[in-house]
Amino acid sequence: MLDVVVVGAGPNGLTAAVELARRGFSVALFEARDTVGGGARTEELTLPGFRHDPCSAAHPLAVNSPAFRALPLERYGLRWLHSELAMAHPFPDGSAAVLSRSVSETAASFGPRDAGAYRRLVEPFLPRWDTLVRDFMSLPLTALPRDPVTLARFGLAGLPPSTWLTRRFRDEPAKTLFAGLVAHVMAPLGGFATSAVGLVFALAAHARGWPVARGGSQALSDALAGYLTDLGGAIHTDYEVKRLDDLPPARAYVFDTSPTALARIAGLGRFYERYKYGPGVFKIDYALDGPVPWTAPEARAATTVQIGADSAEIGAALRAASREGRPPTRPFMITVQPGVVDPTRAPAGKQVFWAYAHVPNGWTGDLTEVMERQLERFAPDFRDRVLARAVAGPAEIAARNANYVGGDIGSGAASGLQLLLRPRLSLSPYSTPHPAVFICSSATPPGPGVHGMSGHNAAKAVWRRLRQEP
Numbered sequence: 001m002l003d004v005v006v007v008g009a010g011p012n013g014l015t016a017a018v019e020l021a022r023r024g025f026s027v028a029l030f031e032a033r034d035t036v037g038g039g040a041r042t043e044e045l046t047l048p049g050f051r052h053d054p055c056s057a058a059h060p061l062a063v064n065s066p067a068f069r070a071l072p073l074e075r076y077g078l079r080w081l082h083s084e085l086a087m088a089h090p091f092p093d094g095s096a097a098v099l100s101r102s103v104s105e106t107a108a109s110f111g112p113r114d115a116g117a118y119r120r121l122v123e124p125f126l127p128r129w130d131t132l133v134r135d136f137m138s139l140p141l142t143a144l145p146r147d148p149v150t151l152a153r154f155g156l157a158g159l160p161p162s163t164w165l166t167r168r169f170r171d172e173p174a175k176t177l178f179a180g181l182v183a184h185v186m187a188p189l190g191g192f193a194t195s196a197v198g199l200v201f202a203l204a205a206h207a208r209g210w211p212v213a214r215g216g217s218q219a220l221s222d223a224l225a226g227y228l229t230d231l232g233g234a235i236h237t238d239y240e241v242k243r244l245d246d247l248p249p250a251r252a253y254v255f256d257t258s259p260t261a262l263a264r265i266a267g268l269g270r271f272y273e274r275y276k277y278g279p280g281v282f283k284i285d286y287a288l289d290g291p292v293p294w295t296a297p298e299a300r301a302a303t304t305v306q307i308g309a310d311s312a313e314i315g316a317a318l319r320a321a322s323r324e325g326r327p328p329t330r331p332f333m334i335t336v337q338p339g340v341v342d343p344t345r346a347p348a349g350k351q352v353f354w355a356y357a358h359v360p361n362g363w364t365g366d367l368t369e370v371m372e373r374q375l376e377r378f379a380p381d382f383r384d385r386v387l388a389r390a391v392a393g394p395a396e397i398a399a400r401n402a403n404y405v406g407g408d409i410g411s412g413a414a415s416g417l418q419l420l421l422r423p424r425l426s427l428s429p430y431s432t433p434h435p436a437v438f439i440c441s442s443a444t445p446p447g448p449g450v451h452g453m454s455g456h457n458a459a460k461a462v463w464r465r466l467r468q469e470p
């Protein structure tokens with residue numbers, strides 16, 4: 001009998017498998033797709049030689065992840081590539097706010113009236129960031145906080161809605177960039193603990209940047225899979241699990257799936273029936289005949305570029321998709337252009353580029369025209385550069401990966417208490433009513449993003465349970 005079976009080879013499933021194999025347990029992993037990676041994969045989606053990341057591309061959370069930093073992933077081929085600026089937020093007049101490794105450069109881009117307020121916001125946390133990120137990503141208390149005082153101070157700053165936090169800024173550049181950071185997890189700007197979301201992304205940039213993986217996000221997943229195999233773990237792809245009986249006998253089963261799928265597979269009835277899914281996304285992967293023609297020079301120096309003219313426009317776009325049940329007229333977009341630092345993604349002189357916007361869960365329309373019109377406010381004549389596009393609305397996103405129910409790439413709404421306490425209000429979120437069944441996907445804390453910390457925390461819960469067994 002195996003010690004542990006993991007279902008789903010996303011970053012969290014792979015991390016859980018690696019950490020349990022490292023502790024000497026026998027591990028087998030089963031993945032529905034023909035490749036490992038889940039939301040961290042790379043494919044030729046458009047034209048030959050153009051290597052796109054269908055899901056994650058920008059990795060502030062991965063490079064700062066205590067779980068990944070403890071693993072020898074560079075030995076298995078992972079290389080992080082950093083652009084001159086971590087992130088840029090251009091405005092229609094050709095100016096830009098930036099998020100840089102340097103707090104001073106970032107603060108200066110917000111203008112003289114807000115530079116001091118920004119410094120006072122982030123600087124107290126930076127010297128203690130490594131401990132803070134571990135403590136924060138281990139909530140709710142899978143480990144005792146190493147620095148409870150800093151965690152409590154972070155809680156005071158982070159628990160209020162981001163609309164409160166941004167009141168300390170007087171001008172739009174800082175307000176808008178911060179609103180965009182919050183929108184990375186598709187949280188309404190006025191929601192509980194949304195200040196923490198923006199702060200984590202800003203601090204992550206100052207501490208270790210927002211890199212892309214050389215060759216594509218698949219490099220991270222392949223490194224995890226390579227290490228797992230060397231530790232003796234077995235990986236089975238093309239294996240969709242529909243019932244527990246589809247799996248070999250094991251002492252523990254760890255699911256990198258949505259709570260809804262897990263309840264169905266493991267017969268957990270209505271255990272997760274209150275779990276809510278959030279808005280979906282509409283994503284376009286482009287093959288371009290050259291770099292994006294941004295008006296703002298800063299946007300040409302950053303792999304990640306946020307698009308939204310001001311904080312009100314971003315707030316309206318989020319409300320449209322999450323509360324009003326309609327697509328935004330001027331979408332907030334996250335865009336990534338890995339070619340700024342990674343020449344391996346496209347033939348010489350060409351580029352891959354991706355952009356996504358928020359739309360209602362399960363929305364079936366086409367947002368291409370609206371998104372490209374919005375892009376051209378910041379990069380005129382963008383469309384002239386397009387060689388090919390691969391378009392994916394919520395249905396295609398969900399078909400690529402069953403975890404993204406209705407196109408919700410966070411695998412669960414990031415609103416209300418569910419932003420922090422998921423998939424249920426519980427101090428042991430990784431356990432289920434079935435004593436041998438665990439959940440480790442981004443539906444568990446610390447939530448969406450490529451960081452492997454849900455897998456890390458779940459692995460600890462599994463390890464504790466197995467250690468208690470005779």
Ligand SMILES: Cc1cc2nc3c(=O)[nH]c(=O)nc-3n(C[C@H](O)[C@H](O)[C@H](O)COP(=O)(O)OP(=O)(O)OC[C@H]3O[C@@H](n4cnc5c(N)ncnc54)[C@H](O)[C@@H]3O)c2cc1C
Binds near residue numbers: 007
């Ligand atoms: C368009 C898009 C852009 C994104 N951009 C970023 C970004 O830039 N940076 C970032 O940090 N994050 C980003 N994310 C989010 C990130 O990809 C996810 O939060 C992350 O991948 C979640 O990891 P996971 O291991 O929990 O699940 P996933 O990565 O979703 O992996 C789950 C795996 O389980 C498999 N699976 C599901 N059900 C079954 C089953 N029944 N049987 C077998 N296998 C099964 C799936 O096929 C999949 O491989 C993005 C996501 C999307 C979709």
